[in-house]
Amino acid sequence: MIRSRIPFLFVKNLFRSRIPSSSMIIRFQSSSSSSSIDLNSMTQSLNSSLLRRAILYVPGNDQRKIDKAIKSFDKIDSIVLDCEDGVAVKSKDDARKTILKILNQHGSNELLWKKLSVRINSMDSGIAVEDLAIIFSGKIIPRTILLPKVDTKSNIDEFFEYFQKAKINKNIIKHPIDLITYVESATGLLDLRDIAKHTIDMCKSLNDTININFAGIVFGSDDFCANIGATRSDDGKEVLMARQHVILVCKSLNLQAIDSVYINFRDIDGLKRQSEDGASMGFTGKQAIHPDQISVIQEAYRPSDNKIDWAKGLIDEFEQAQNAGRGAFVYHGQMIDMPLLKQAYNVMNIAKQIGKA
Numbered sequence: 001m002i003r004s005r006i007p008f009l010f011v012k013n014l015f016r017s018r019i020p021s022s023s024m025i026i027r028f029q030s031s032s033s034s035s036s037i038d039l040n041s042m043t044q045s046l047n048s049s050l051l052r053r054a055i056l057y058v059p060g061n062d063q064r065k066i067d068k069a070i071k072s073f074d075k076i077d078s079i080v081l082d083c084e085d086g087v088a089v090k091s092k093d094d095a096r097k098t099i100l101k102i103l104n105q106h107g108s109n110e111l112l113w114k115k116l117s118v119r120i121n122s123m124d125s126g127i128a129v130e131d132l133a134i135i136f137s138g139k140i141i142p143r144t145i146l147l148p149k150v151d152t153k154s155n156i157d158e159f160f161e162y163f164q165k166a167k168i169n170k171n172i173i174k175h176p177i178d179l180i181t182y183v184e185s186a187t188g189l190l191d192l193r194d195i196a197k198h199t200i201d202m203c204k205s206l207n208d209t210i211n212i213n214f215a216g217i218v219f220g221s222d223d224f225c226a227n228i229g230a231t232r233s234d235d236g237k238e239v240l241m242a243r244q245h246v247i248l249v250c251k252s253l254n255l256q257a258i259d260s261v262y263i264n265f266r267d268i269d270g271l272k273r274q275s276e277d278g279a280s281m282g283f284t285g286k287q288a289i290h291p292d293q294i295s296v297i298q299e300a301y302r303p304s305d306n307k308i309d310w311a312k313g314l315i316d317e318f319e320q321a322q323n324a325g326r327g328a329f330v331y332h333g334q335m336i337d338m339p340l341l342k343q344a345y346n347v348m349n350i351a352k353q354i355g356k357a
Contacts, residue, residue, distance in 0.1 A: 050114060050144070050178065051353045052078045052216070052256055052285040053301035054294050057119070059086040060095030066102060069291070073112050076294055077285070080117045083131050084148050092127060096134040099142075107140025114175070117144035123155045129162045136166040144178040148220065151188040153198045156181075160202050168210060176213040179203065180258070184220035185227040189242055192217070193249045200253065216256030218287065219246045222263070236274070247282040259283040265290035275300035303347045308356055311347035314340070 055078040058069050069079045081102065087095045099118055107113045120131035128147075135142065147159055181199060183189050199214045206212055221239050225231070230238040243259065250257035259278035262271045275286055275297045286297045303311070314331050318341060321329040329336055 050078070050215070051350070052258065054078065054286060054288045054297040055080050055117070055218075055258060056288045056291065056294060057082050057086055060099045060118075061087050061091045063098060066098070070102075070106060070112065072291070073115055076115065077298060078117055078144070079115050080119050080146060081142075082119045083135075084119050084121050084125075092121070092130075096131060099135055100138045103135070103140040103142060104138045113140065114143045116142055117146055117178075117180075118142040119146040119148060122147070122149035123158045124149060124151075128159070129165075132162050132166045136168045141168060141177065143175065144180060144215070146180045146182070146218070148182040148218075149184050149188075149223070150181045150195060151185050152191065153195055156195065156199050156202055160206070163212070164206070164209075176211040178213050178215035180216045180218060180256070181214075182218045182220045183242075183246060184223035186224075189224070189245060192245065193252065196249055196253055196255065214255065216258055216284070217246060217250055218258040219243060219260050221260030234270075243278070243281065243283075250284075251282060256284045257282065259286040261287045261289055262293065263289070265293055268292070268296055271296050272300065301350075302354060303351055303356070305356075307347055308351045311344035311351070314344040315348065318344075 054076065056069060056076050057080045058065050060066075060081045060083050066081065069076065073079060081095075081099045083092060083095050083099070103113075103116065106116070118131075118135055120135070121128045147155075150156065179199070181195075183192050188195065196214070196217065203212050203214045219239075219242065221236075221242075222232070224242060225238060232238065236243075239260065247257050249255075259275075262274050264270060271293055278286055279301050283301075285301060288294055288297055310332070314336065317329060317331045318336070321327070334340070
């Protein structure tokens, strides 16, 4: 659990639910207004509709591990077929061909297909162009592409240059392709918002030819610590500021924010603490390197039953107030303002996706 006092108090105050004073009460529109408020207008409107509480990395050249993950796909929000860190250099080509085969074999199952992601190699590696050329040459393309080690806007430009050169059959694209990038260096972190805005602009520029959507950012803590010369600690104080910054950038641009890996996969208690901490800070999901981590992470990012009941009740009370033509209202002893109402709709949006609504 993070214990660095001043930054922690800052982020705690920033993200906690607020009970407004009477001067802060937002007077909601009455039901007689021509403008109605619904779920779509009240949620965070994240750029991706796909739930990614846990993203599980599976080496792209390991058929056994891939088969195991696919067999349990209904219990995993996102399966990342990896071409990067999880694959030795000499096995990269095997990984590309295996991933292509997996996509062609299982892509017709839309429930599975939408959970299949591919992490390609970084632009600076010099081999990402081969990843894109092979992986996008099949009859089924991945729903999501993950691009690691994005340090500059030129990395994004290079990705889109290679992406447009890949021989993609546009007739087989059923949904927008989601793009998720990684921040793993001091340079990438300091320029993160500019890079993210540039990525959004680049995606929009391709809308007439191919629909690609910037969906989120992953924080790569281990590469980040190596880059700045930090030593990893149990309480994670060395990455607290970086984690907060990733959250702020993602929230400002309606992107998913994916937290770092918990390396000690046998330490379930530590994983639980870190996952709950990340969820309370504002992350929307977390990376996983072992199947045993999935249920712990996804539970941490699942609204509790009490939270769901609270959200349902608040929304019901709000709708009654709207129908009665009332403005501000009290719920469970709190005078409700817009941030709390938005929080309730966000809770119900997640609950709906996981079948708890």
